[in-house]
Amino acid sequence: MEMYDLSLIWAVIIAFGVIMYVLMDGFDLGLGILFPFAPDEDARDVMMNSVAPVWDGNETWLVLGGAGLIAAFPLVYTILLPALYLGVFLMLAGLIFRGVAFEFRFKSKRTRGWWNAAFAGGSFVAAFAQGCVVGAYIQGFETADRVYTGGAFDWLTPFSVLTGIGLVVGYTLLGATWLVLKSEGHVREWARGLIPKLLIGVLAVFVIVSLWTPWIDPGVFDRWFDHLQVIWLLPFAALLCAAGIYFATRRRREGLAFLLTLGLFIFTYLGLLVSRWPYVIPPDYTLWDAASAPESQFFILIGVLFVVPIVLTYTAWSYWVFRGKVRVGEGYH
Secondary structure, rough: OOOOHHHHHHHHHHHHHHHHHHHHHHHHHHHHHHHHHHHHHHHHHHHHHHOOHHHHHHHHHHHHHHHHHHHHHHHHHHHHHHHHHHHHHHHHHHHHHHHHHHHHHHHOOOOOHHHHHHHHHHHHHHHHHHHHHHHHHOOOOOEEOOOEOOOOOOOOHHHHHHHHHHHHHHHHHHHHHHHHOHHHHHHHHHHHHHHHHHHHHHHHHHHHHHHHHHHHOOOHHHHHHHHHHHOOHHHHHHHHHHHHHHHHHOOOOOHHHHHHHHHHHHHHHHHHHHHHEEEEOOOOOOOOOOOOOHHHHHHHHHHHHHHHHHHHHHHHHHHHHHHOOOOOOOOOO
């Protein structure tokens, strides 16, 4: 056990769980945000049916990341939950509303409009709250003696609102590329037309956040310019993905556009991690400061080594079973 840095291993596991959640649940949140703007009710049926078989499985990664975090880094819960109670509550409320809407919308007739609104509103609120939480994490937290000392609304600032909007636009881009991949006819053409506009929005937020972050934490500036040969590859790769999304969309390379959008999220996420490394609760506590006892980390690690391959297997199997286009009048329901 002493041969390995268990805190570092757990940091990799949790980081993997978080990005898997963002990628897997991101596109169905994006579809929900697009829901009010769909051209007709048939398009909304296709949008829901494209993710109905997999959306609840996607959220497994949220549970895995949260459970792993409390087991391996309990100090994170001690500080982050009091700091982010309202943001986390809004995220969970949004996920509940959209989850209920998935089932009830297909069974309702007179109240379908209400369930449409619940699906769209829940998706927007959940995505925006997640983005605000990311912004609050970048800003850091007021602490003293390993306890959060800030206010209930410190997480809600102009910067966190910007990151909230940015994640909403990013998820919407991911949802649009997914819909192009999974639909056909007028639904696909409508979604394809949205991609260039959404891509511009994502890049605009990306630039503003990148320029604003060093003003919030000057240490970020030092970290980026002390490792020019390595870290600058991440934003460069993200920009290459953005350019690839545009050209793949123009050339009707549907699968490639979706994969490059996933790549855009991955490289942006890695850039965020590098910017804050090694602080798990910025600006004061590193992941080693927040870690639980090595014995606890090792015990839980044994279970995770069994669970993660199973989750990956049934996730891959579900996507394989429900592969292909979703047509109007057909679907999981």
